[in-house]
Amino acid sequence: MTAALASEGLSVSFGSLHAVSGVDLVLPAGARHALIGPNGAGKTTFVSLLTGALAPDRGRVRLHGEDITRASVPARVKRGLGRTFQVTSLFPEMTAFEAVALALAERDGLTWRCLRPLARRGRRDEAAEILGRLGALPQAGRPLGTLAYGQQRVMEIALALAGRPRVLLLDEPAAGVPAGESTRLFEVLETLPADLALLFIEHDMHLVRRFARTVTVMAGGAVLAEGSPAEVAADPAVREAYLGRRRA
Amino acid sequence: MTTLGPRRVHPAEILPWLALAALPWIAPDHVLLGSQIAILALFALSLDLLVGHAGLVSLGHAAFFGLGAYAAALLALHGWSEPLTGLAAGGLVAGLAAALVAPLVVRVHGLAQLMVTLGLGLMLHEAASRARVLTGGDDGLSGFDLSPVLGLFPFDLYGFTAYGYALAVLAAGFLFYTRLAASPFGYALRGLKQNPARMAALGTDGRRRLIQGFVVAAVLAGIAGALLAQTTQSVALESLSFHRSAEVLIVLCLGGTGGRYGGLVGALVYMAARDWLSALSPHYWTGWLGAAMMLTVLVVPGGLGGVARRLHGRLPRLHRATGTRVAAGGES
Structure with missing residues (x-):
């Protein structure tokens, strides 16, 4: 089956900074996929590449198999790619x-x-x-x-x-929301149609464990690990780069 | 459950229109001034679609007013004297011209947009001044007659028909503006003004909507210009001058942007003040007008129309505030 949304080797640099380098991500229909990583890992930049707000230097974005790498933001929305903003807009x-x-x-x-x-x-x-x-x-x-x-x-x-939308990208949906309400917010997201592919950036690991079925960890603009929340949490590289530092 | 859309038309809003319609009986000497006010108000409404809704700025809006005026005058001079089709022709010519330049105007923002619109206006003014064969140059165009409006109301020397005609066209423009403000298109324009990135995330092709908004505003300006040509049975180069572009911007600032009465209140106050001050102080009246304008924008930044809106909106605002408390109470 074709993925709802897929990126292939997606890369962008700002001067000498490789903000996102060679990121592959496959989001099947019905995905509940969390994108995590320390600050500056390139998560929001990556989402901007997916939505078309930023143009990549290299790589492709496919929506239901269709190459949308050069499509404008509104054109992607019309094809079923929705998003929310990290800063309320x-x-x-x-x-x-x-x-x-x-x-x-x-x-x-x-x-x-x-x-x-x-x-x-x-x-x-x-x-x-x-x-x-x-x-x-x-x-x-x-x-x-x-x-x-x-x-x-x-x-x-x-x-x-x-x-x-058929694919929804949520950039820190619960940022700044009181703890009790953020759980409720995610419970609401759980009620969304089962075939909607959901990718969300989230810092709260409790929410990620509870609501994500798959997790991608980014660090330094690249994918560090990918798997179920449990697998990712057990990955030594992840603990080193992200969880370890958070818990320290 | 909730009101949706800019404030609904209240039945009491018929009263100012009745007062305007009664002007020929109340103050027959002032119908000429009344026509001028109606035309300026329509012109200001058209500019408000740009400034108050789409968030565009223009110092060259008179270009479309003047194009409409010349189109209607030329049509009448060449023997087509039916007024309503003349109006439509004025709007059409202005709209076509706007469609040509709009992509250029919406490409830029702020100061650059002011300069682009100003530049286009100046170029058109210069071209019209040179094209004497077509426009009569500095002498303008005059000496054309119009058929009776709807075949029933011939234009008279006192300007009664002209006033009724201008008022009716203004009312039609006003209704159009009101419907547009409450339509998806009106909301999309305001959405683009408030948050263009979010509109793109909703799937809106912002550039296209702004071009459409610019053209609609130009059509309305062209109709206002055609109305001036028809009711005064003359057109001067002044109709597409920078001065007229600036004047309509002043009128809109006086009346306030984004509300359906801004243009009307602004035009009324501006023209009345001009009339009164020029009689009071024939040599220095523009100075007094300048002082009055500054005072207005300093004391009532939202414009005079905004004051009326706040007064009118008091009750609903109280309701809204109560609703807020109830909602907050319900959640805690």
Whole structure:
């Protein structure tokens, strides 16, 4: 079966810094894959290469077998590659409801329409359904700029889900979210469609052990280890480079 | 469960429009000024699509106003005197011109965008000034007649028909603006203003949407220009001058951007102030106007339309605040 998302020898350098060098990653449909590594390991840069925000120097990205290495960010989104941002990046003046409805209109390719209201019944119901699933319905009418940080993180996911992605890249979805809420956030992610391929960058090893089925460890821009959470945790190189230092 | 979209049109909003419609009966001497205000308000609405929604800036918006004006005048001079098709032609010519230059304008941002739009405006002004055969150069175009509006209302010497016509076109433009603001397209433009990277992550081709927004704004500006040509039955080179581009930006700053009454309030205040100050102080009125403008932007940074919006929005804002507390309470 073709992988949902695959990178082959993906590399990018900034001057003399090899931010990402030769990373191969295969994400099958239904993956729950964590990307971990110490700060500066190149995780976010790697995700930016996957989404098209950055262009690689070498290597390829394939989405369901199709080479998308040269495709623009919007073109990749249209093919089913969704993402959230590490630093919350929303529309501060739109309400939660409006932002999700806008994302739905964009998914349906209707943002050129200038005479019909955004708030059509079908879209309204679907936006309410997405917000409800994430427990964000109480904030529906509030401008995103006024939401608490944890709620904004949830809205990051809501906007990505509205695009109905087949592959979803989550850059530290629970960063800055209080511990109890971050578990809840991941429980929400667990309820996502089984065939959705999920790749998430996460620092909290408890969350990784609990929710990831496979883990890739990056260090110095390259893949250090890959396997199940238990295998990775037992890998001496990983302990040295990442876990050991964290526990020290 | 929640309001979606820019504030819905409130039934009471019919009142200012009724007042405007009653102007010929209340102050028949002021219908000429009224026409000018309506045209300026429509022009300002078109600029607001750029500034208030798409987050683009322009110091050359008069180029499209002037193109619309010349298109309508030339059409009438060459024997096509039906006003509504003349308006459409003005919008069409402006829109086509905008489609040509828009890719250049949306490529750049901020100061560079100001310079590109300013440069395009100056080039067009110079070209129009040279093309005397077509535009009449410094003399402009005049001496054309228009058929009655809808075949029913002939243009009169006092300007009553002109005023009614201008007001009706403004109202149509206003309704269009209101619908656009609440549409997916309007939201996409504001999304691009607030966070272009996030719009790309939603799958939006931002460049394409901005080009479309620029063209729509130009069509509206062209219609405003055509309206001026038709109601005054003349066009001067001034209609596509830098001065006019700057003036409409001032009007929008006075009235406030991003709200449907900004252009209208701005045009009303600006033209009334100009009229009043020039009568009060024929030699120094522009100085007083400058002082009044500075005072406005310093005291009410969101523009006068913003003040009206805040007053209007008081009740809903209180509701929202209460809702916030309830939501926060529910979670803790």
